[in-house]
Amino acid sequence: MSDQQAAPSEAAGPDGTDHQGADLDDDDTGAPPPVVIEPEDAEPAMPEPRVEVRRNDEGERYELSIDDHIAGYSEYKMSDGRVVITHTATLPAYGGRGVATTLVDQMLSDLRQRGERVVVKCPFVAEFVTEHHEFDDIIDG
Template sequence: MITVTDNRTANRFEARAGETLAGFADYFRTSELVAFVHTEVDPAFEGRGVGSQLARTAVESVQTEGLRVLAVCPFIAGWLIRHPQYAHLEYRAASKVTD
């Protein structure tokens, strides 16, 4: 069984199988958003849905906090594309055109 927790001291969500670190998603947190910058799953756990469970728990945690998600990490970005029900959480900078 995989358990995902937010290790705020390390600025990452961690997926563990018992005491074994199966994967993690590094982030930077601001008052507006959580920017996911790198996700990694141990090769011994690949193909078991660890990355998906990690992404889902992380994104849902951000949602619970009322923040947005900035997916710098290609894995989290791809996961969000495959799960459009979370599209409303994606952070997009507002651009202003000035003359």
């Protein structure tokens, strides 16, 4: 090396270019850097809705409520010591959310726990029990 030519600085790259102070994350495309959303910046999560199934003996039906609003019900009547399920409905605003399926599953579980025998006259419940054989032990006729 001649006296006239300065030695490359220690920060110089292999090509002799000085990269000292350069931001190595720059991609030189001109695109803005990606935005990282930290948990404290994210929108708060919606609380899970409170779902409750209860037996309404006075109304002779089981009711499923979401956040204290009735979303569906399954009507029954007592006959010869058995629970006859006659009709299941979901309010239109709650359709397509599995309300009737959840209602029937929990209703049949409750009836089993109570030691009740069940007769199914409701088409929806009839279809449900053909697909859920775990309730065969409480279904009559």
